[in-house]
Amino acid sequence: MKQIMSVLVENKAGVLSRTAGLFARRGFNIESLAVGETEDPTVSRMTIVVEGDERTIEQVEKQLNKQIDVIKVKLLETDAATRRELILIKTNATQQNRGEVIDIATIMNAKIVDLSRATLTVEMCDRPERVDLLIDMLTPYGIAEIARTGMIALQKGADAIRK
């Protein structure tokens, strides 16, 4: 199963490598990890998607909590979270099929952000499964390169992680 973990950590040097190192050392599988500053500049939030059975997820949570630099760990249920990922896809769109790529982008609510004679770059910010769908739809046109941020998420409703 896939588990989303929202983790508040001290915003200082070494914390990312400590946390990533923990996953590697203990053989936990990270599907994605995104990190950025929060409303409090001394605190960063890591959004980690972990693949594993229930016992593994429990261990990951405990090992994260054990880290001195980890302030709070919250497991987020997929349905109870607003989830987003940003992707940039550079497609090998030619003059002949450029229109089709633009159609797909429009339907998917994506934006065209760069253009050259041989390529067209599409940007989308959406749920990870929609991002996967966009990649799938654009693959036939040839993909030159992709950059994606990994998922970030916040729990829905009035509750916040520190309350």
Add this chain to the structure above:
Amino acid sequence: MQMISGAQAMVKCLEAEGISVVFGYPGAAICPFYDCLGQSSIRHILTRNEQNAGHAASGYARVTGKPAVCVATSGPGATNLFTAIATAYADSIPLVAITGQVETGLLGRDVFQEVDTTGAAEPFTKYSYLVKDASDIPRVFKEAFYIASTGRRGPVLIDMPVDVQRQLINFRYPQEASIRGYKPRFRGHAVQVKRVAEAIRAAKRPLLCVGGGAIAAGAQKQVRALCEAVSLPAVSTLMGIGALPAGHPLYFGMLGQSGGCAANEAVAESDLLIILGARADNRAMAKPDQIEAATAVVHIDIDAAEIGKNLGTTIPLVGDAAAVLEQLLEQSPRGEWGKWLEWLRARRAREAAPAAAPPRAGCVDPEAFVRLLSAKMEPDAIYVSDVGQNQIWSAKNCAVRDGLFLTTGGMGTMGYALPAALGAKLACPGRQVVAVCGDGAFQMAMMELATANQHGVPVKLVVMRNDMLGMVREIQQREYRGRETAVALAGGPEIGGIAGAYGVPFDRIDSMEEAGAAVERFLAADGSYILECVVDPREETR
């Protein structure tokens, strides 16, 4: 306020933490600190290798129950120290390790004696600091001692660039450390304590399994009080030896691969296993899935991450071993376990029947020797065991009463006993301290005989001599069709010659007939003393 250097601040921090002894080895990148240390009242013990400074600090910390300090320079000094830091991490021993580092401006440029110390040590330190501004020194030291000594104890590393040691600061030592991501739980959750008490009451065949966490918490008294109050039987892990005194009617020995039959049968037969401060590793419990299928498991540990890691747990309880046992004792969890105790006693009686063959001519029976030695030792003596066959012979035969059994069960680092015994003796000069090692480990640590001489710390050392890496040989005999590879320790040395070179009195025995008198001379000696016991290289731990 007068400004002081970072190095002076470091010494002031150690003084504020009540540190009177540090173990270490100097070098260029830690010179400013050493210069100030030399002018302070703190005693410095110069070991002959950084690794042994760490082990000596470990022995010191285990006896005092407080963090001990070891120091090394940058690069090779730090990497030599790593084995000791990793050992302390695996065995949950509170250390504060201070390393010198190259100038901050040169960090990351692979200059002379530079290594990424905090990066490399990250997997086996509880926490680490690279101090880039001397004004952080007071806070960092306060936090380091706090982290090392609370929760699940362990080593904390402070890496100090040499220019930071020279930087001038205004010094004020904080009263307390406050770390928002670190709030260790001491007392057990009341609801969980009640659940555990109810499970014990309802059990037909409960068994307490005491690990090193109980010793680290100094919970020997509480273990005994609970077991005796409700007649709860107990076994221990290697690290838990001594939690109940040897020969106690409710103690059924050490479990695990190298443990006793009675203890392992007790675990297999129990319907409630109460693990107290143990990680349930593969040496203690080879098949955790079988145990969790057969019995309910209560796991009490100060480190929540240990619970459910290796062994599925029915009831988790997070807290300090001594505190939780006191809480449990208040619940008075009694049951009807008369038949169970009878069954256990029958198993133990069967185990006690002597099965050992008489030792071969010209050799000492190592197990009988350990029984003899520990029987003649003082009741509160500290027995420091090394690693290998001698560790198992010691663990199974050393009768710990009010004393301590110190060994490295988690890391299994050869060469631990001699420096750890040195540290232990320094911590309590009035107590009897005996180290037991094999001839392999002796050659990894024998240079510390000079340290013992130089600093006037008497070290009593038994060397079990078989010119063999006996434990590895056993594995090769069992699992590699008896092909012995790289286990014969040919080439000497004569241990008596080494003892002579360091001016240490020496004796050698090769039969049990002489053992009694030799042990008495060994224990009666005032200063350092080495007793060599010739052991058959084919001897096994069984």
